[in-house]
Amino acid sequence: MPHPLPPLLPHRVYGTSSSGNCHKVRLALDVLGLPCRWHEVDILKGETRTPEFLAMNPNGQVPVLQIDDHTFLAESNAILCYLADGSSLWPGDRLARAQALRWMFFEQYSHEPAIAVARFIRMFQKQNDDPRLAELTRRGRAALAVMEQHLGRQPFFAAGRFSIADIALFAYTHRADEGGFDLAGYPAVRGWLDRCRAQPGVTEMPAP
Amino acid sequence: MPHPLPPLLPHRVYGTSSSGNCHKVRLALDVLGLPCRWHEVDILKGETRTPEFLAMNPNGQVPVLQIDDHTFLAESNAILCYLADGSSLWPGDRLARAQALRWMFFEQYSHEPAIAVARFIRMFQKQNDDPRLAELTRRGRAALAVMEQHLGRQPFFAAGRFSIADIALFAYTHRADEGGFDLAGYPAVRGWLDRCRAQPGVTEMPAP
Numbered sequence: 001m002p003h004p005l006p007p008l009l010p011h012r013v014y015g016t017s018s019s020g021n022c023h024k025v026r027l028a029l030d031v032l033g034l035p036c037r038w039h040e041v042d043i044l045k046g047e048t049r050t051p052e053f054l055a056m057n058p059n060g061q062v063p064v065l066q067i068d069d070h071t072f073l074a075e076s077n078a079i080l081c082y083l084a085d086g087s088s089l090w091p092g093d094r095l096a097r098a099q100a101l102r103w104m105f106f107e108q109y110s111h112e113p114a115i116a117v118a119r120f121i122r123m124f125q126k127q128n129d130d131p132r133l134a135e136l137t138r139r140g141r142a143a144l145a146v147m148e149q150h151l152g153r154q155p156f157f158a159a160g161r162f163s164i165a166d167i168a169l170f171a172y173t174h175r176a177d178e179g180g181f182d183l184a185g186y187p188a189v190r191g192w193l194d195r196c197r198a199q200p201g202v203t204e205m206p207a208p
Numbered sequence: 209m210p211h212p213l214p215p216l217l218p219h220r221v222y223g224t225s226s227s228g229n230c231h232k233v234r235l236a237l238d239v240l241g242l243p244c245r246w247h248e249v250d251i252l253k254g255e256t257r258t259p260e261f262l263a264m265n266p267n268g269q270v271p272v273l274q275i276d277d278h279t280f281l282a283e284s285n286a287i288l289c290y291l292a293d294g295s296s297l298w299p300g301d302r303l304a305r306a307q308a309l310r311w312m313f314f315e316q317y318s319h320e321p322a323i324a325v326a327r328f329i330r331m332f333q334k335q336n337d338d339p340r341l342a343e344l345t346r347r348g349r350a351a352l353a354v355m356e357q358h359l360g361r362q363p364f365f366a367a368g369r370f371s372i373a374d375i376a377l378f379a380y381t382h383r384a385d386e387g388g389f390d391l392a393g394y395p396a397v398r399g400w401l402d403r404c405r406a407q408p409g410v411t412e413m414p415a416p
Binding site for chain 1: 267275279281283284285286287294302303305306307309310312314318320354358
């Protein structure tokens with residue numbers, strides 16, 4: 001298990017358990033063996049739009065990590081970097097660190113906006129005939145193809161070992177079927193998912 | 209001027225000068241005083257879809273930083289982290305570093321997909337009546353409002369000083385007018401743009 005600096009108190013997380021972006025934070029905490037106080041936030045009830053929530057994150061999104069009474073950190077992948085800083089989950093080597101970030105930015109720009117949004121439309125909004133799904137499916141498959149190519153050559157996304165880049169991409173990929181994506185055509189992705197699942201602390205995301 | 213490790217050779221960048229994501233890399237190199245060999249890539253002529261380009265970045269996007277004969281780094285904000293690692297442009301403090309990343313992930317998730325895409329539709333595709341512009345305008349204004357609130361309290365995005373988070377957000381914000389966004393209603397954003405422009409090495413992005 002990687003060795004982070006021990007926190008004085010359990011980390012306080014505001015998140016939605018069935019959100020992949022929030023599940024990332026749960027995974028990092030569990031893999032690092034860090035205690036956590038989880039405050040469940042219901043997106044569909046508008047709980048990310050209250051004045052209290054917007055004071056923590058003006059962008060109105062979960063997850064949020066509370067650092068101290070007046071300090072909050074938003075953006076799931078930035079939270080991963082914060083939690084993993086100094087541990088083996090975020091490589092110390094300059095290039096390996098940047099390659100991990102490369103895949104985390106890929107996740108937020110090319111992967112999540114297609115695969116997570118398709119899942120949200122199907123699983124949360126129950127709109128299986130939404131006209132946006134065709135384009136989201138095309139973009140999601142393109143992202144999976146990029147992953148497949150990389151994972152055909154390397155066991156993990158950066159530094160040759162399990163890192164926060166894998167946690168970031170595992171979150172929505174292991175539930176891609178809920179967005180209408182069939183992983184049968186992506187054997188390298190499926191092998192990598194199995195390697196991620198074998199890491200101590202890695203769990204499946206709860207269903208919506 | 210911040211002091212990075214000196215490179216043995218000029219950095220080789222594959223980019224499009226009128227792309228904000230690429231201009232970020234130009235800004236970081238110039239602010240850090242690093243030499244560069246810039247290879248201009250024409251997106252509209254399909255030059256990011258050739259086998260040679262896809263071998264550098266399977267996701268088919270500029271910019272790409274060449275590290276050595278066989279190593280390439282994609283994703284503009286990951287390139288910023290790589291170039292700035294060890295310099296004052298990316299804070300060494302764990303929380304300040306994570307807050308810089310928070311704004312860089314915000315940029316790629318909530319800002320660029322609205323403001324840069326609206327600019328692309330108007331300036332490159334010349335489609336001022338594109339039906340997507342209404343939603344892009346709404347989302348872009350929401351991102352600008354989040355920035356306005358933050359910059360009403362702090363001079364820069366992270367660590368109280370100019371960092372790669374500012375470079376990432378400067379790129380498309382200082383050309384937001386080309387996406388149809390009027391910054392008159394965002395005085396704190398305009399003040400911050402002026403503070404960015406006052407940094408040695410910061411230049412305007414070339415017109416398309």
